[in-house]
Amino acid sequence: DAGITQSPRYKITETGRQVTLMCHQTWSHSYMFWYRQDLGHGLRLIYYSAAADITDKGEVSDGYVVSRSKTENFPLTLESATRSQTSVYFCASSDWVDEQFFGPGTRLTVL
């Protein structure tokens, strides 16, 4: 499972600050995804990418920005962090959308 990594694993920041969460995969998977995990809401898709330079919004994309200039990297940026963005963030990658391989997660706290 070392094929997909996330950094940092834990992050505390303040309201209004910009934060970037990194995701890197070594499998050359075409698809990459960002989810947030919250109690009562399960996993919700933030953004996804079908290939380098192709990204699309998920159901909770407001306040987030992504880029994918290289196949292996898919950073997620919170432009101006809010307390409601406190969550656990998971990155995933796959060749086929159905079997996604997940990273270890980043626990983000916005004070």
Place this chain on the structure above:
Amino acid sequence: AQRVTQPEKLLSVFKGAPVELKCNYSYSGSPELFWYVQYSRQRLQLLLRHISRESIKGFTADLNKGETSFHLKKPFAQEEDSAMYYCALLETSGSRLTFGEGTQLTVNP
């Protein structure tokens, strides 16, 4: 709109008892459904998919189109089955999964 519902947020059973984790979906086409699992201190991973009709770790799941359900079942629960379970539906576009809210299963000794 596509939707996946897992009505039980928490489920607790004793070792050796049968367990059923419920999943209901709304979908206008021919659905493809999956169960993902996250064990403590491990990554979320695919458990099984309905099209393969296989049993993984003793778990099975049958797609019931009439009831729009895809419940996960195991006849005899084990302590190592304790985990968070997510039901997921492949969207029409084939480009992403919609996950349910998750069910935290605890198997007590």
